[in-house]
Amino acid sequence: MSTAAPRTAGPDHLWSVDEHLDDILGTVRPLEPIELHLLDAQGCVLVEDVTVPVSLPPFDNSSMDGYAVRVADVAGASEEYPAALEVVGDVAAGQADLLHVGPGQAARIMTGAPLPPGAETVVPVEWTDGGLGGGPATGMRARSLAPEGATGQVRVHRAAAARAHVRAAGSDVKAGDRALTAGTVLGPPQISLLAAIGRGTVRVRPRPRVVVLSTGSELVQPDAELRPGQIYDSNSFALTAAARDAGAIAYRVGAVTDDAATLRDTIEDQLVRADLMVTTGGVSVGAYDVVKEALSSVADEDEPGSGIDFRRLAMQPGKPQGFGSIGPDHTPLLALPGNPVSSYVSFELFVRPAIRTLMGLTDVHRPRTRATLTADRPLTSPKGRRQFLRGRYADGAVTPVGGAGSHLVAALARANALIVVPEDTESLEPGATAEVVLLG
Template sequence: MTDDAYVSSLNSPSELTPVEEHRAKVAALLRRTPVETRPLADCLGLALAEDLVAPIPLPSFDNSAMDGYAVRSADLAAASAEEPVKLPVVEDVPAGRVDVPPLRPGTAHRIMTGAQLTPGADAVLPVERTDGGTDEVALFASVQPGQHVRRAGEDLTAGTTVLTAGTRLGAAQLGVAAAVGAAELPVHRPVRVLVLSTGSELVEPGEPLERGQIYESNGLMLDAAVREAGGDPTLLRFVPDDVDAFHAALAEHIGSADLLLTSGGVSAGAYEVVKDALRGNGVEFSKVAMQPGMPQGCGRYRDAFAVVTLPGNPVSSMVSFEVFVRPAMLAAAGHRETGRKVRQAALAESLSAPAGKRQFRRGVFDPATGEVSLQGAPGSHLLGSLARANCLLSIPEDVTELAAKSTVDVMLLD
């Protein structure tokens, strides 16, 4: 078979790898990262490795929900704006005071929000319903038992599972962990990703650009995508199109990386350094039934780390990361939720798609109307339209035409 015939056969639907099959191969390559115990401040964005059980109730004591006066509700039964009840104020109870004496009948304690409820008191009257007195207070309303009181265990009881394993630790999750007394948490270490962008035509942004050269963007883009997915990237830029230089660049990171992520050098043409260097070293290359992003590769480099090779066109590279790499990274890092949110939307305009390939089109989804409009043409080099998009439309392999108002699945990117 000639080279042209070989390339043609790989582009026919019958010779293409289904998207789900390649996604499963990539997911199987990444091993679960080890568990580390980290201070709360270092856990943001990571996945909890074990259930967190509350050792104390939350709140841990009855406390005031308002600035006001701790009282016995029976003492205020007849209070009104016209005929206030007047009581002596015998104690101040600020938040944090631990030696609070009991409330005697016929008296009041001035109390602040969050302060423990005075023993003997059963309600709090807000300061706005009083004259604010410090020695004697006029109380202009009655209260019901328990009014403006936060009860111990109202939020969580001791022994409650606060957070389950696999939970992504955001601000609220770290807040509740701190509230029940956790100073540190067991989490899965982030996936360590070596991001490598090849090409002798690449120039660092900001430097003079000669005809035939392009500014390097894929490396920075994928580095940022890895960080957004909670990974720990190391960016290797400007590795020349040379097999020996490629292997030398990788040798320094054997034992420290979980995943090698490359962009470019995997097509069917000449000077494809990634394919030349990795073929025969545990990595297999194929054509996946998708647009953009057909040329793909994955495997394990000399059994040292997982490898996923992405196509070099920037949109192909980024779409491939979203479809294959991001969910695999999140799963390896212990996250329970690994996929982007998917919504159904109505097409604002008609579109056409290639037969036998899953097409991913850039779009803008409007949650107010439930409509999605296409953002730019399908071309894999049109990075500007990806930057303006907030979703990817997923067009099934067996669909070649969709009319306006048709329903499509959209993968939300933010």
Template sequence: MVRVISVEHHRAEATALLGTRTPVRLPVAGCAGLILAEDVTADVSLPPFDNSAMDGYAVRAVDVAGASEDSPVELPVAEDIPAGRVDSPPLLPGTAHRIMTGAPMPPGADTVVMVEKTDGGTETVRVFAAVPPGNHLRRTGEDVQRGTTALTRGTLLGPAQVGLAAAVGLDSLVVYTPPRVLVVSTGTELVTAPNPLKHGQIYESNSVMLVAALRALGCEVETVRSVVDDVDEFRAVIEPKLAAADLLITSGGVSAGAYEVVKDALTGAGVEFRKVAMQPGGPQGLGRWNGVPVLTLPGNPVSSLVSFEVFVRPAVLASMGHSIVDRPRVRAKLTEALRSPAGKVQFRRGFYSHVDGEVTGEVGPRGGPGSHLLAAFAQANCLIVLPEEVTEAPQGAEVNVLLL
């Protein structure tokens, strides 16, 4: 007898099945979009030295204390200090050093006059404004102190984060990488476009959807499309490819009828098949085949994609070290009444819109509950979630909505 379990139970088992990926070290430039697997300690301070925040002149504040438009102070320019100059010529009292943005402050200087407050001279400079000590100065370590944690484990690495890692002197980071996924669609009735259809055949679309969804997570994906409903052929085609995969995802062949090739091939081989209390997407399976994690999804397109959203996506994200694996969830008022089967969580395709001035938005269904209505999914921007105990939700009722 097929075991019936809750959505939460199956999701937890799918997440546990994938576990957490083994961290690897990658060049910093290739880490954007990944999760950091260990803390990053700064080996240098940022900035690593006191430097100028402006193009201008490094001076002593006391030497320009009386400067004004009407009574400028004139100082000899003793040195030019461009960014990248590595020596530090000291500033003598009563002189100025012309300095560029990012250049190190010379010993003896305590402030910077921006070039706009001067005549821009190169031999001597006339200063038209008094400036306080510390003006336009970037102090050593004011951004990051040497020896402190610059980035913490679990951080999602975006452009700013990889930029910071490079700025503190790292050329590589230890990160969690996406799994390599083998996606298999099954069904003798499936035809790959643009080949012509015969009566009784349909175009294969599940693998296209699943590959797009997986690649959006950064996964490397190999596809085997339209495997016929023959157990021996299924094993012969798929088994040699398992060694190169971290995860096998199948669609189709898991229901209660005849010719359920995935169920027939993998029952007794480490994969358990069960029914999840949900609509659509009830028939599910998970386990390991030759040591490789396997998630088997139903074949109807909507069932397959809903199953991906509910089970596969969060499990894959968790395996990559993400702490936030769920789609954003909001509350919304139904624009029309909905019915749901008793004892099942129903996921209805819907369209959510925010209502100006209201705390909650509105959501209405797109299409019926049928698992074959893919066009309705293409028009949806969310999933309406009706819990197991709800059989009727009247118009105006507040419901949970997963934003896609």
């Protein structure tokens, strides 16, 4: 949650990209840690080191189906001169009462079963006749023909070194080792490890709940019939997907019409399930930019520090932006422009870092690199603006895709990077080195 009101700088101040981002990251704070069951903790950030309480594996066990034997009893065994051993019984996975393997004896053992006392190594069933008294057996044939629990004699046709095919106790991790460190994002392998060492719950920062809503009376749901003057609402789908990609639990709200009272009521209704709110549209200087009107009335005089600051940024696309906090919990809200490319670029630059800050991550930004510009003409950029152009990056080179228009969704779908043109650069020549933000 936020802890302070956003910094304001007057209506005529032209904010830089860095100033706006610093204001956001200086306001948003990581969510408080909670204890969650393992599957509920997937995608969350661990807040404490986890120490191994019991070694993995906890006992010596077989990595193969075969026979547990003494090394001396199979030394020199071959196809011509097999070692004939007495089978004293079976050792199954999970078995607690273990038989003893003495000189001249063998115990049939299953994968994962504990190595029985007296045994020093395991010979795979493929190196034996499977206890059938004939020639060498091959895996499934031996297992299918030898009756379960059978005793008798097995012929071993190959020698085995000490502890061959034995997984030693503690060979994965030992009791007292650090299994995971604070700051780890819990994915399937980490959750597997936690379960393997007996942890049913873990202390994490929860995934932030992000509510995304778009505004505009012209917006209709995909699959609906388009009427004159209408367009499909793509922004709310793009930003909800982007929020989930960033690690959040994201909720998409259907497009809200250009009515300040309706928008205000919708935002207030959604606060109960939001750690962060994102709106798109209605933040410029148009006559129907109702987000400003609605959010200015959401700021309650009884809630000091709440309110949204609408500002102009020295960037293209995405000049109009809004940021602040609303509601009794001072829930952060980012108001993004309505053009599809503007809203998506704004999300990547500002919303994604805010989400990952809420998660408790330290590395909150997309990776950046330097790349050679491959283009058939110079890239031009307005002086004093930091421009972000869609590009396709591969093997150290980046190629622009589409034009500079902030409505070109198809070009955005082909891009995997943003080409950054600095504020003091008005032209970037082909072959020049450019900074690139890598997407995905």
